[in-house]
Amino acid sequence: MPFEDIAVAVQIAFTYYTVIYLTGIGGLFSERSGIVNIGLEGLMVVGTVTGSFGTYYFSTKLGLGVPMGPILGLLFGMACGALFALVHALATITFRVDQIVSGVVINLVAIGLARFLSTLFFGQATQSDPGQPHLTPWDIPGLSSLPWGLGRAFSGLSPVVPVAFLVVIPVTFVLYRTRWGLRLRSAGENPEATRSLGVRVAPLRYVGVLLSGAFAGLSGAFLSVEVVYNWREGQTLGLGFIALAALILSNWNPKRLMWAAFLFGFAQAIPLRLADAPLIREIPDNFIRMTPYVVTIVVLAGFVGRVRPPAAAGRAYESAGGV
Amino acid sequence: MATVAAPVEKVRPPWVSNLGGQLFSVLLAFVVALFIGALIIIGYGENPLTVYGTLVRFAFKDVDSFGYVLQIATPLIFSALAIAVCFKGGLFNIGVEGQYLVGMLTASWAALTFDFLPGPLLMWTALLFAMLGGMIWAAIPAVLKVKTGAHEVVTTIMLNGIAVNLLGWALNGPLKYRQEGGQVAARTANFKDNALVPDLGHLFGMRESVHLSWLLPLGFVAAAIVWFVIRRMRLGYEARAVGSTPGSARAGGISVGAVQIKLFMLSGALAGLIGMQQLLADKGYLPVNFVSQLGFTGIAVAFLGQNNPVGIVAASVVWGVLSRGESALQLETDVPREFVIILQGILILSVMVIYQITRRRLARRQLQAAAVVEQVPEAA
Numbered sequence: 001m002p003f004e005d006i007a008v009a010v011q012i013a014f015t016y017y018t019v020i021y022l023t024g025i026g027g028l029f030s031e032r033s034g035i036v037n038i039g040l041e042g043l044m045v046v047g048t049v050t051g052s053f054g055t056y057y058f059s060t061k062l063g064l065g066v067p068m069g070p071i072l073g074l075l076f077g078m079a080c081g082a083l084f085a086l087v088h089a090l091a092t093i094t095f096r097v098d099q100i101v102s103g104v105v106i107n108l109v110a111i112g113l114a115r116f117l118s119t120l121f122f123g124q125a126t127q128s129d130p131g132q133p134h135l136t137p138w139d140i141p142g143l144s145s146l147p148w149g150l151g152r153a154f155s156g157l158s159p160v161v162p163v164a165f166l167v168v169i170p171v172t173f174v175l176y177r178t179r180w181g182l183r184l185r186s187a188g189e190n191p192e193a194t195r196s197l198g199v200r201v202a203p204l205r206y207v208g209v210l211l212s213g214a215f216a217g218l219s220g221a222f223l224s225v226e227v228v229y230n231w232r233e234g235q236t237l238g239l240g241f242i243a244l245a246a247l248i249l250s251n252w253n254p255k256r257l258m259w260a261a262f263l264f265g266f267a268q269a270i271p272l273r274l275a276d277a278p279l280i281r282e283i284p285d286n287f288i289r290m291t292p293y294v295v296t297i298v299v300l301a302g303f304v305g306r307v308r309p310p311a312a313a314g315r316a317y318e319s320a321g322g323v
Numbered sequence: 324m325a326t327v328a329a330p331v332e333k334v335r336p337p338w339v340s341n342l343g344g345q346l347f348s349v350l351l352a353f354v355v356a357l358f359i360g361a362l363i364i365i366g367y368g369e370n371p372l373t374v375y376g377t378l379v380r381f382a383f384k385d386v387d388s389f390g391y392v393l394q395i396a397t398p399l400i401f402s403a404l405a406i407a408v409c410f411k412g413g414l415f416n417i418g419v420e421g422q423y424l425v426g427m428l429t430a431s432w433a434a435l436t437f438d439f440l441p442g443p444l445l446m447w448t449a450l451l452f453a454m455l456g457g458m459i460w461a462a463i464p465a466v467l468k469v470k471t472g473a474h475e476v477v478t479t480i481m482l483n484g485i486a487v488n489l490l491g492w493a494l495n496g497p498l499k500y501r502q503e504g505g506q507v508a509a510r511t512a513n514f515k516d517n518a519l520v521p522d523l524g525h526l527f528g529m530r531e532s533v534h535l536s537w538l539l540p541l542g543f544v545a546a547a548i549v550w551f552v553i554r555r556m557r558l559g560y561e562a563r564a565v566g567s568t569p570g571s572a573r574a575g576g577i578s579v580g581a582v583q584i585k586l587f588m589l590s591g592a593l594a595g596l597i598g599m600q601q602l603l604a605d606k607g608y609l610p611v612n613f614v615s616q617l618g619f620t621g622i623a624v625a626f627l628g629q630n631n632p633v634g635i636v637a638a639s640v641v642w643g644v645l646s647r648g649e650s651a652l653q654l655e656t657d658v659p660r661e662f663v664i665i666l667q668g669i670l671i672l673s674v675m676v677i678y679q680i681t682r683r684r685l686a687r688r689q690l691q692a693a694a695v696v697e698q699v700p701e702a703a
């Protein structure tokens with residue numbers, strides 16, 4: 001059943017897509033506002049542990065049961081991600097610390113913070129009890145009954161997966177069709193011009209960075225709550241960096257980010273499901289797993305196509321009058 | 324206005340005020356971090372002074388304990404030096420992480436392949452290959468930056484991801500340990516004894532389990548070399564010129580690209596040595612669960628040491644004291660051991676913020692001084 005294997009690989013890819021796309025959208029908001037955020041991985045880590053705790057707390061401790069508990073848990077992970085991103089925002093926007101340094105510190109601190117919170121929440125440092133409540137897996141009507149086993153790709157998906165596909169609509173609308181979106185993008189391209197039009201840059205960038213924390217937090221919470229069903233140390237597996245790679249490949253565009261995230265998600269799924277397929281059998285797993293990074297370097301070096309980051313991303317905005 | 328007095332010049336050599344200012348800002352950052360940490364400790368119903376006392380006392384309680392501190396500090400010295408070298412030239416080498424992983428890979432390969440080499444020659448070969456591995460991995464972002472303009476931060480992040488997978492592949496493939504009897508394990512075979520870096524701890528009466536090795540003095544030598552290169556050699560001068568104002572450096576006839584590539588090479592060589600503590604002193608083989616993140620920790624330590632070789636050595640020891648204190652917290656207080664990582668994080672954040680604030684104040688003062696000087700001839 002080669003079709004079925006491919007279908008299952010696609011189904012796994014959907015899960016990876018969700019993680020990469022949500023985190024990537026977070027990075028997009030931040031970088032489009034002019035703040036480079038390489039702390040996405042760390043923000044995800046915080047999302048994993050807090051999302052898992054939120055789910056446990058709301059569904060078991062408060063007895064809210066299944067649909068409500070995990071939903072609140074995911075939102076809790078999202079909120080905690082945003083809260084942790086506030087550190088990056090404060091450091092880079094208010095104190096104008098180097099954005100790369102701050103991002104590295106976010107990643108470093110996140111590992112310790114996650115263990116710290118885990119001992120606080122679960123009484124153990126590196127994982128929570130397995131088998132936590134989660135949302136009921138969902139079959140997409142129509143698509144899940146496709147013949148030749150192809151329907152497998154669309155069945156048993158977490159309800160968060162379709163959300164990660166549909167979120168492109170509001171994101172694109174906000175970024176390209178609202179005044180706020182225009183201002184956010186202008187803050188990332190030319191903050192001096194933004195300021196000269198009477199728009200304050202710092203609040204825009206704050207919201208951009210907080211949104212990056214919220215999306216990365218949601219993505220992390222999705223991993224622990226909806227994929228693994230408990231928190232484990234190191235479960236983000238560097239996907240935050242792959243999201244960063246996808247963001248670059250997409251040229252900071254939310255629609256193209258969908259393709260990039262799915263492509264990289266599929267690359268992650270191949271060793272898990274298609275390892276025995278002809279041709280793929282010959283390539284070691286690790287080489288398939290490193291494709292996202294290689295592709296990104298090739299694109300960055302300008303060998304294939306051209307990408308252009310937001311012009312002011314990475315540069316602290318020096319305001320004249322303290323605004 | 325012809326009698327405007329020239330600004331009173333303080334007769335202090337610049338390096339004194341510079342060093343004084345740096346020490347002051349680091350100390351201030353320490354105070355801020357310890358204060359925030361104290362609030363967390365109080366939240367746990369403990370006395371901050373007792374907890375901090377326990378942390379420090381534990382590191383110095385006997386010669387073994389301090390040996391562990393230095394063992395933790397050893398790789399951090401190389402790591403922070405690797406970061407600092409690039410930083411002097413305005414480059415951010417996040418890829419130190421990947422470079423040391425590749426360094427461990429090439430060193431393992433060399434130690435297993437050239438095992439016929441006699442005596443300490445094998446160890447030196449392994450160390451050389453560690454540096455070569457780091458340099459190869461650092462050459463990629465350097466050349467890409469100079470030739471295509473690809474930003475080194477992003478390319479090195481990607482190369483880190485590739486390096487992790489490269490090690491995973493090697494440990495399951497070419498370097499996989501095949502014991503007699505067909506058993507396999509995801510690690511390399513044991514290196515020969517003469518591949519290992521000789522122990523230093525026993526000279527001070529430390530017990531076997533402390534792996535304080537000659538790599539620590541090697542770290543001091545590396546720090547001295549970095550100091551010499553940055554302060555006394557042409558490359559150091561050019562690096563500082565490129566780091567502060569690339570445009571002027573280019574106008575002054577410095578080949579910016581060549582300087583950047585040289586800095587990356589030096590950084591990569593240092594990065595290659597980070598993993599040698601665990602490879603050639605702690606373990607004697609490359610395990611699948613090798614210690615990672617040392618490259619990123621090096622960034623924190625470099626900042627704590629203000630990118631100064633002496634400061635970096637001191638900062639590495641301080642970092643070691645804190646990390647060693649984790650066990651003390653677990654044993655003797657109600658504060659969880661993870662508190663130390665939080666404290667280290669707060670410390671780095673406050674160092675960064677205070678460093679930024681003092682630098683800004685310094686720049687403003689220089690600007691004002693320059694403005695005064697400009698006014699004098701006008702008035703005359």
